Amino acid sequence: MPKRRLSEQQRRRILAIQERRRQRFETRAQAVLDTLEAEQAGTGQTPAGAGHDADTPARQGLVVARHGAHLAVEAGDGMLYHCVARRHLGHPVCGDHVVWVATEPGRGVVTALAARANTLSRPDYAGRDKPLAANLTLLAVVVAPQPPPSGFLLDQYLVGAELMGVRALVVVAKMDLLDTATRPVFLDTLAPYAGLGYPLCPISTKGPPGIDALLAHLPGETAILLGQSGVGKSSLVQALLPDQDIQVGRLSAATGLGRHTTSTATCYRLPSGVAEGGRLIDSPGVRSFRLAGLTQVQLEYGFPELRTLRGQCRFRDCRHQDEPGCAVHAAVAAGRIHPQRLERFQQLRTGLVR
Numbered sequence: 001m002p003k004r005r006l007s008e009q010q011r012r013r014i015l016a017i018q019e020r021r022r023q024r025f026e027t028r029a030q031a032v033l034d035t036l037e038a039e040q041a042g043t044g045q046t047p048a049g050a051g052h053d054a055d056t057p058a059r060q061g062l063v064v065a066r067h068g069a070h071l072a073v074e075a076g077d078g079m080l081y082h083c084v085a086r087r088h089l090g091h092p093v094c095g096d097h098v099v100w101v102a103t104e105p106g107r108g109v110v111t112a113l114a115a116r117a118n119t120l121s122r123p124d125y126a127g128r129d130k131p132l133a134a135n136l137t138l139l140a141v142v143v144a145p146q147p148p149p150s151g152f153l154l155d156q157y158l159v160g161a162e163l164m165g166v167r168a169l170v171v172v173a174k175m176d177l178l179d180t181a182t183r184p185v186f187l188d189t190l191a192p193y194a195g196l197g198y199p200l201c202p203i204s205t206k207g208p209p210g211i212d213a214l215l216a217h218l219p220g221e222t223a224i225l226l227g228q229s230g231v232g233k234s235s236l237v238q239a240l241l242p243d244q245d246i247q248v249g250r251l252s253a254a255t256g257l258g259r260h261t262t263s264t265a266t267c268y269r270l271p272s273g274v275a276e277g278g279r280l281i282d283s284p285g286v287r288s289f290r291l292a293g294l295t296q297v298q299l300e301y302g303f304p305e306l307r308t309l310r311g312q313c314r315f316r317d318c319r320h321q322d323e324p325g326c327a328v329h330a331a332v333a334a335g336r337i338h339p340q341r342l343e344r345f346q347q348l349r350t351g352l353v354r
């Protein structure tokens with residue numbers, strides 16, 4: 001029997017899931033429209049083509065992938081449409097709520113972009129900040145025994161999460177590569193993060209302990225998987241979405257974007273049996289992530305353990321290096337701040353703060 005053939009029971013379950021999703025989506029889409037209407041009321045403008053034309057009514061949608069000027073937009077009915085965006089709209093990305101107008105079967109034009117709750121950006125090849133995804137509620141930073149973790153990259157993502165005001169957790173993938181002796185050693189190196197409030201989720205897609213530790217965090221969230229290339233992000237999506245091939249297939253059929261799912265952020269719906277109401281965004285491998293142009297105050301805000309000590313050093317502009325009366329150094333000496341975190345802070349401060 002072909003692997004992909006669904007039983008009648010599975011089909012019914014999927015239809016029920018789709019119906020629930022559609023209802024949730026309508027609620028959210030209404031919020032988008034409300035935002036747009038409020039914006040228009042403020043400016044007295046109607047976005048060109050946002051359309052009250054009876055033949056081509058404006059519809060709400062969610063951007064689930066972007067490739068160049070092409071967008072895969074999921075409509076309220078769960079269907080995907082190949083859209084292009086009006087130039088003046090800027091740069092719609094995965095997770096954006098949009099208004100779009102159908103132009104021909106399966107195709108449309110995005111005419112308005114709803115205000116974002118937040119944006120995750122990273123530098124492009126020319127070093128300019130480019131948005132990667134929007135409206136996130138959870139950053140899942142993935143590390144693994146192989147390739148060896150870059151604590152520097154991990155800390156930068158976590159600072160990014162703090163500055164975005166989005167919760168973060170650390171996924172410790174490929175646990176099956178470690179044996180009973182090396183597991184606790186590896187997890188120990190990451191223990192300080194749990195102490196800072198970033199849950200550690202040890203998982204494996206190839207054996208015990210499975211992926212439950214992460215699943216528990218995903219219902220209702222729009223989570224993005226971040227981390228070095230090769231840590232296992234896409235494998236995780238595969239494991240979470242038994243119907244991932246179907247979703248990619250739909251994406252590909254609707255938009256021709258499927259081939260590019262490894263070079264662009266792609267938003268997948270999680271089945272309700274896996275994580276009710278959850279969405280998971282797979283992101284392309286990153287070699288670097290840069291926090292550009294931060295002030296020291298902003299950077300300190302990004303380190304929760306430094307944030308709480310703000311204003312407690314003797315000197316107001318203390319750099320937490322060798323100044324007398326430094327509350328941060330006192331906390332390190334007392335074991336309340338991990339020395340490596342302070343080291344990373346210093347690296348970021350000297351390298352990235354302007």
Ligand SMILES: Nc1nc2c(ncn2[C@@H]2O[C@H](COP(=O)(O)OP(=O)(O)O)[C@@H](O)[C@H]2O)c(=O)[nH]1
Pocket residue numbers: 173174175176177203204205206207227228229230231232233234235236285
């Ligand atoms: N041993 C082991 N290998 C894994 C696991 N997850 C992924 N891999 C392997 O790691 C490699 C990179 O995985 P991939 O999902 O493409 O990583 P990505 O670049 O982060 O998306 C592939 O060869 C996977 O088979 C795991 O849990 N255990």
Ligand SMILES: [Mg+2]
Pocket residue numbers: 233234235262283284285
């Ligand atoms: Mg990948």
Ligand SMILES: [Zn+2]
Pocket residue numbers: 313318319320321323325326327328329
């Ligand atoms: Zn200080």
